[in-house]
Amino acid sequence: MALERELAALHAKEAALVFTSGYVANETTLQTLGAMLPGCEIYSDAFNHASMIAGIRHSGAVRKIFRHNDLAHLEQLLAAADPKTPKIVAFESVYSMDGDISPIGEICELAHRYGALAYLDEVHAVGMYGLRGAGVAERDGALDKVDIVQGTLAKAFGVVGGYIASTEATIDFVRSCGSGFIFSTSMPPAIAAAALASIRYVSAHSELRVRHQERAATLKRRLAAAGLPVMPSVTHIVPVSVGDAALCKQASDLLMDRHSIYVQPINYPTVPRGTERLRLTPTPLHSDDDMARLVAALQDVWQTLGLGLRAAAE
Amino acid sequence: MALERELAALHAKEAALVFTSGYVANETTLQTLGAMLPGCEIYSDAFNHASMIAGIRHSGAVRKIFRHNDLAHLEQLLAAADPKTPKIVAFESVYSMDGDISPIGEICELAHRYGALAYLDEVHAVGMYGLRGAGVAERDGALDKVDIVQGTLAKAFGVVGGYIASTEATIDFVRSCGSGFIFSTSMPPAIAAAALASIRYVSAHSELRVRHQERAATLKRRLAAAGLPVMPSVTHIVPVSVGDAALCKQASDLLMDRHSIYVQPINYPTVPRGTERLRLTPTPLHSDDDMARLVAALQDVWQTLGLGLRAAAE
Numbered sequence: 144m145a146l147e148r149e150l151a152a153l154h155a156k157e158a159a160l161v162f163t164s165g166y167v168a169n170e171t172t173l174q175t176l177g178a179m180l181p182g183c184e185i186y187s188d189a190f191n192h193a194s195m196i197a198g199i200r201h202s203g204a205v206r207k208i209f210r211h212n213d214l215a216h217l218e219q220l221l222a223a224a225d226p227k228t229p230k231i232v233a234f235e236s237v238y239s240m241d242g243d244i245s246p247i248g249e250i251c252e253l254a255h256r257y258g259a260l261a262y263l264d265e266v267h268a269v270g271m272y273g274l275r276g277a278g279v280a281e282r283d284g285a286l287d288k289v290d291i292v293q294g295t296l297a298k299a300f301g302v303v304g305g306y307i308a309s310t311e312a313t314i315d316f317v318r319s320c321g322s323g324f325i326f327s328t329s330m331p332p333a334i335a336a337a338a339l340a341s342i343r344y345v346s347a348h349s350e351l352r353v354r355h356q357e358r359a360a361t362l363k364r365r366l367a368a369a370g371l372p373v374m375p376s377v378t379h380i381v382p383v384s385v386g387d388a389a390l391c392k393q394a395s396d397l398l399m400d401r402h403s404i405y406v407q408p409i410n411y412p413t414v415p416r417g418t419e420r421l422r423l424t425p426t427p428l429h430s431d432d433d434m435a436r437l438v439a440a441l442q443d444v445w446q447t448l449g450l451g452l453r454a455a456a457e
Numbered sequence: 458m459a460l461e462r463e464l465a466a467l468h469a470k471e472a473a474l475v476f477t478s479g480y481v482a483n484e485t486t487l488q489t490l491g492a493m494l495p496g497c498e499i500y501s502d503a504f505n506h507a508s509m510i511a512g513i514r515h516s517g518a519v520r521k522i523f524r525h526n527d528l529a530h531l532e533q534l535l536a537a538a539d540p541k542t543p544k545i546v547a548f549e550s551v552y553s554m555d556g557d558i559s560p561i562g563e564i565c566e567l568a569h570r571y572g573a574l575a576y577l578d579e580v581h582a583v584g585m586y587g588l589r590g591a592g593v594a595e596r597d598g599a600l601d602k603v604d605i606v607q608g609t610l611a612k613a614f615g616v617v618g619g620y621i622a623s624t625e626a627t628i629d630f631v632r633s634c635g636s637g638f639i640f641s642t643s644m645p646p647a648i649a650a651a652a653l654a655s656i657r658y659v660s661a662h663s664e665l666r667v668r669h670q671e672r673a674a675t676l677k678r679r680l681a682a683a684g685l686p687v688m689p690s691v692t693h694i695v696p697v698s699v700g701d702a703a704l705c706k707q708a709s710d711l712l713m714d715r716h717s718i719y720v721q722p723i724n725y726p727t728v729p730r731g732t733e734r735l736r737l738t739p740t741p742l743h744s745d746d747d748m749a750r751l752v753a754a755l756q757d758v759w760q761t762l763g764l765g766l767r768a769a770a771e
Binding site: 298325 | 477478479480481484506507508511514515609611612615616617636637639640641642644645648
């Protein structure tokens with residue numbers, strides 16, 4: 144259909160397949176490939192999203208976890224394996240809880256050197272990175288190195304649904320064998336048309352991506368200037384450290400009750416215990432006034448809860 | 458949110474939870490309950506949908522399959538079990554491939570007699586059965602006997618998404634522990650508003666349901682009068698028997714190529730081998746002319762492929 148052709152073209156792939164969500168796209172694709180490729184081994188980044196973990200687990204494939212973004216560890220695991228078994232290396236471009244980015248080209252090259260397929264989740268990057276919004280793989284010139292790319296229509300594109308893009312043969316395989324695709328109602332035409340219009344708009348307006356990065360950089364600078372413990376991030380994802388689950392929930396509640404600002408608390412199991420945080424994700428449309436109000440509200444919450452403020456110059 | 462309140466009220470339950478699809482609602486709920494209730498056993502109708510089977514399998518719970526709509530077999534299995542283990546009986550109201558209906562009230566009563574929760578999939582019934590379109594449980598006066606009801610916003614309601622409705626405690630439990638809910642982007646406001654408007658419209662217009670049943674009965678009568686092997690069905694689902702996978706696919710292709718009518722072939726694994734069929738599902742808006750064209754096209758296909766036509770009077 145037109146939407147799938149547009150997605151394939153966006154990622155410079157032969158074909159694409161639309162699912163009800165990005166979660167279902169990850170779960171169904173990894174489950175199907177892992178179960179159907181005889182003896183398949185899946186090499187999974189330690190910080191991979193729950194939907195990839197679900198797919199890998201349900202596939203019954205051998206799962207090997209490499210330390211987050213650690214190429215040396217990944218190579219060590221790949222080198223120890225039987226060269227003849229089918230392999231998939233599954234990872235993300237933008238990690239949504241920390242805001243860091245993987246070395247896509249290097250991971251793909253490593254995967255290919257050991258005969259593995261490279262499976263990349265660009266959920267937090269499509270629409271937001273790359274000249275046409277195809278994600279970090281486009282920005283980094285690695286589009287052609289990725290074997291299967293997965294994305295969402297629900298975040299930057301603002302509609303609903305998820306997808307994969309790859310070769311004709313791979314897409315046909317998942318279409319024919321993926322339970323989470325076959326046994327689910329397909330997207331209604333009005334929503335497919337909305338998604339298609341949104342992709343074309345977002346893709347054509349790279350000034351939105353420039354503005355998005357500027358807004359994120361400005362927010363990080365303002366938070367740091369106010370002494371708030373903003374965590375390092377090279378993306379639009381701006382985590383602010385709390386380090387305690389109960390306090391993190393209280394901070395979120397106070398922001399809502401006292402300041403009418405909704406920020407979800409990020410606690411275990413989404414992040415490791417002791418690294419609880421609030422996660423801010425500015426959009427291109429957030430104004431300087433919005434940010435001033437947010438920073439003042441966070442300062443108030445931090446003071447109310449007795450959380451530490453850094454020296455403003457730090 | 459307003460949509461979840463509306464769904465809870467539709468099914469006369471305390472609360473509801475919206476998922477990205479009916480498939481995800483079934484898989485996530487059964488997986489979560491089956492995994493989190495210690496020692497849980499799930500009693501599953503042999504014809505249950507793939508999404509329920511996926512949830513039960515991934516839960517790791519003990520799975521016991523009872524023969525389709527066979528109360529005696531279900532009771533035999535329940536009676537043999539330890540009365541102290543948590544149990545769920547999972548079944549559907551309208552079975553989508555055969556068009557038959559389960560005895561909802563009796564299955565629920567049996568489940569409760571043995572201390573089991575009754576979990577009912579009404580995907581092929583919501584919007585279409587019951588005075589307000591709450592499904593077969595409403596039509597049969599069994600709404601209050603069902604512990605957890607699952608439905609879709611994508612079929613009769615024509616939008617996208619799925620849901621469950623149950624007690625506050627059960628909904629809160631699945632909301633807090635269900636991976637397929639927690640780690641997926643929630644429905645955007647425009648789509649939630651569309652679903653809400655659709656439910657209110659469909660619920661208020663019971664004449665659509667009357668017309669729907671009349672259209673299905675008319676189609677069955679016309680198919681039988683033309684000698685086509687329409688299979689017995691007490692619902693709007695009208696299966697026409699082919700009995701061979703290759704011929705079923707050819708029949709579907711011929712209908713499309715020669716008559717521009719799209720009817721999916723239903724082959725294994727969706728139905729048992731040897732029972733391959735075309736499945737027709739008339740809507741309230743299909744006209745007598747539409748049906749005449751369909752019946753003539755099917756006769757042409759049947760003759761072209763050398764499939765048997767019954768005597769018209771049979």
